Amino acid sequence: MTAPATDEALWLRRYRPAPEAAARLLCFPHAGGSASYFRPMAEALAPRVEVVAVQYPGRQDRFREPCLDSVADLVDRVQPLVASWSDRPLVLFGHSMGSLLAFELALRLRDGRSGPPVAHLFASGRRGPSTVREETPVHTLDDDGILDDLARLGGTDLSLLEDAWLRRTVIDCVRADYRAIETYPCPPDAVLDCPVTVLVGDDDPKTTLEEAGAWRSHTTGPFARRVFPGGHFYLSERWAEVCAVLGEAFDGIAAGAVATRSGSE
Template structure:
């Protein structure tokens, strides 16, 4: 197995190392999120699939680093980092902002991933005029509360809240200023997961992911809002486990 360099250790968290795993799943957080969000996923899929949880700059132990507020730049950096993990099949899973990061990373990888799993995010070809990143701090906090994606303990702790807001703002800027390249596609199958009451993505916007690959697209709808996956962990994990089975010939 390839041993990551020191720089790579900044980007990747292996909560449950699985050296004999048949595939690796790169897990990309939502805006304001961190690698630890995927600890339960890592535990659920190990040891058959090794989860590589991505830690973006500007949060937790990378708080002193500049937050990357451009999806293209973030994808460029991640595609470079992931080269050292390509000694076995890679799949990409991203929630919300992480879904378009995953799409752009997939476009940049030298070896195509075996699957892209896009959760809680409209297709790159769709557009909404969103400007949350221009709000003041109170407006950002209101957005976090509305989507229920940040632990209530953090939202109630003023000091912790102020620590995460720069990363939240930078991530929102990246997600809201992102414009997909017209006609851009990946070669791998895409699985699309959404909540049926998600204010951030409609069924039509989810269906539009079909424009971004000539391979199979599998759309799954769960009850719930933007963070439906927190309420339906077992069902979501079961879908991922099913779709990440790697043939013995790979």
């Protein structure tokens, strides 16, 4: 499956292009979020790493497009865009909902036939993909229920939603995004072979430390859990610390690439 060239401009954003970077980081936003959330990460890691952020339909400059409400459908749109990315190591980073999309993409790339295999997966603010909570699905709540959930998590300036059109747009996006993650059929035996690092806030109402640790069963590769002060959107206050963790991984990837080249000479 080959994606039209125009799709890349719609779906992928480079806020700090880094054509000479040794590695590429593909970032997936949270439910209701947009690519611009990762601008601080792009600024911090360039030019060493090329940061590419996914822009989902239905928000910001794509507000006229209908939202997609399936993890599979979203990844179907992104996968063809990365299929030719074999020029440098690929690392995936997802926050909250984005962690599931990154995981699903990594599963599809395991064999290296559909695109470059993933060198490392970072899952932020999300419990293990096969871990299910016994609670009312957010996507089935009424509008007030969704707004209450947004208020509980923080990260959204609710005063902006006094505008009726913007409130409707945000609620529709969040509902579709939650339907995607709350209906994602991840079997317990869906397992990667790349390193997985899970990052979580110590006061996250959506993900306990135990639930974050459940990612361990979804890889045969190295696993690490990094805990930061804060709630579900700890990342907004901890860009420097998170980028330092990413930097450690990229150091290891670079060292491995050098060793591979040396061994083949």
